[in-house]
Amino acid sequence: MTPTRLLAGFLLALMAFATALITAQPLSGESAGFRNAPASATQMKNPYAVDNEAAVGGGKKLYAQNCAQCHGKNLQGMGPAPTLLSSSLKNANPGELFWFITNGDLNKGMPGWAQLPKQQRWQIVSFLESRNASK
Amino acid sequence: MSKTALYKTLLFVGWITLSASPAPAGDRPYFVTYDQTMEEPGNLEIEAMGLTASPQGGNGFLSGVTEFEYGAKGWWTTEFYLDGQTTSNESTIFTGFRWENRFRLLMHEHKVNPVLYIEYEDINGADKSLLEIVGFDSQYDGLVPNREASRERQREMEARLILSSNINGWNVSENFIAEKNLAGPPWEFGYSAAVSRPLAMLASATECVWCRENFQAGLELFGGMGTTDNFTLHGTSQYIAPVLSWQVHNALFKIAPTFGLTDASYRAMFRVGVTYEFSGFGRKLARMFH
Numbered sequence: 001m002t003p004t005r006l007l008a009g010f011l012l013a014l015m016a017f018a019t020a021l022i023t024a025q026p027l028s029g030e031s032a033g034f035r036n037a038p039a040s041a042t043q044m045k046n047p048y049a050v051d052n053e054a055a056v057g058g059g060k061k062l063y064a065q066n067c068a069q070c071h072g073k074n075l076q077g078m079g080p081a082p083t084l085l086s087s088s089l090k091n092a093n094p095g096e097l098f099w100f101i102t103n104g105d106l107n108k109g110m111p112g113w114a115q116l117p118k119q120q121r122w123q124i125v126s127f128l129e130s131r132n133a134s135k
Numbered sequence: 136m137s138k139t140a141l142y143k144t145l146l147f148v149g150w151i152t153l154s155a156s157p158a159p160a161g162d163r164p165y166f167v168t169y170d171q172t173m174e175e176p177g178n179l180e181i182e183a184m185g186l187t188a189s190p191q192g193g194n195g196f197l198s199g200v201t202e203f204e205y206g207a208k209g210w211w212t213t214e215f216y217l218d219g220q221t222t223s224n225e226s227t228i229f230t231g232f233r234w235e236n237r238f239r240l241l242m243h244e245h246k247v248n249p250v251l252y253i254e255y256e257d258i259n260g261a262d263k264s265l266l267e268i269v270g271f272d273s274q275y276d277g278l279v280p281n282r283e284a285s286r287e288r289q290r291e292m293e294a295r296l297i298l299s300s301n302i303n304g305w306n307v308s309e310n311f312i313a314e315k316n317l318a319g320p321p322w323e324f325g326y327s328a329a330v331s332r333p334l335a336m337l338a339s340a341t342e343c344v345w346c347r348e349n350f351q352a353g354l355e356l357f358g359g360m361g362t363t364d365n366f367t368l369h370g371t372s373q374y375i376a377p378v379l380s381w382q383v384h385n386a387l388f389k390i391a392p393t394f395g396l397t398d399a400s401y402r403a404m405f406r407v408g409v410t411y412e413f414s415g416f417g418r419k420l421a422r423m424f425h
Contacts, residue, residue: 053340054339054340055337056340057339057340057341058337058338058339058340059338060340061338061339061340061341061342062338069175069178069414069415070175070414070415079418102244103242103243103244104209105209105242106173106208106209106210106239106242107209107210107242108209109176109177109208109209110209111173111175111176111209112243112244114171114244114301115163115170115172115301115306117304117332117333117336117337118303118304118336119304119336119337120336120337120338120348123337123338
């Protein structure tokens, strides 16, 4: 096989693989809940109760490390990043919040946080729920 | 530069230094492998990396890379690198620069997340940063004296397909690398793969420096895969490296003792890196000059 054919084959294989990935479904299917979260997201249960002080405390620390720079120390929102003390957040299902934290909205500047272990993403959900419950 | 502009620049540098926020926990402990994590939009991350090694029968060296990483969009991260090295009994030289862009191809999290990486390098033959291993790169390249090696100009394009997954707290990443000198053929190929995970999955409620969740450990494997004329692992350099990172306040420290697996590889290398993140850099910059 000539080098040019080898390279062409390699590139074609990459393109086919990329196409397969692009046409693949996201982790949880399609639909439109909180921030376009799929319906399946509502099935996910938060393993930590909102009154679990350790989970909420850990979530508060994670929020300060990862979220406060855009959403503000008091969840008040800053610039294009919205407040996280709102009725839409209060009404959102915990699974939808978890889905949105995991996936983000890259086109609107909200990064996904899938690099955090899922336990930590749930801790952030618990903290947000606790703050919205006490509002 | 006028005095006013200089004053504003110094004020700005002081301001962003004092207003640095806690670094988000997105950085992996890898040195060669990329995962799907992009820089947060508007954030600037500065990283200094050092590598020390010694080729068999040659002089030991210490190479340094300074990296400026900026989140242009949620799906686009751009980076600029400055490379240099010092070789014992020879000299200390600047070896060139690199400009890299990473584009996330899918906007949502999938089981496998592809990222396209394109880099332009303008370095010389004395560059010893070993940020990637391609083709038949070997420890014997390090035997060429600096004054001779630095005459070789390497204007190269590097492309990577980054595939990365997060599974139950583990990150698994694979990079397929193709690099070409713009002066002519051949294409050179390489790969890297890595796994890592935090030492604790749950975050503790209190601020702490030494808690396990601040540490990530893993393993990195990388090496060359020959060229278009000779696509093979035979005669290439291959490395394995346990990696460890520690996040403390705004900074991330990482180390990787690296071991060569083939005759062409350096027998051992040691890498260290320090990353510091300035959040909201773009916003602050815009506010400063408007």
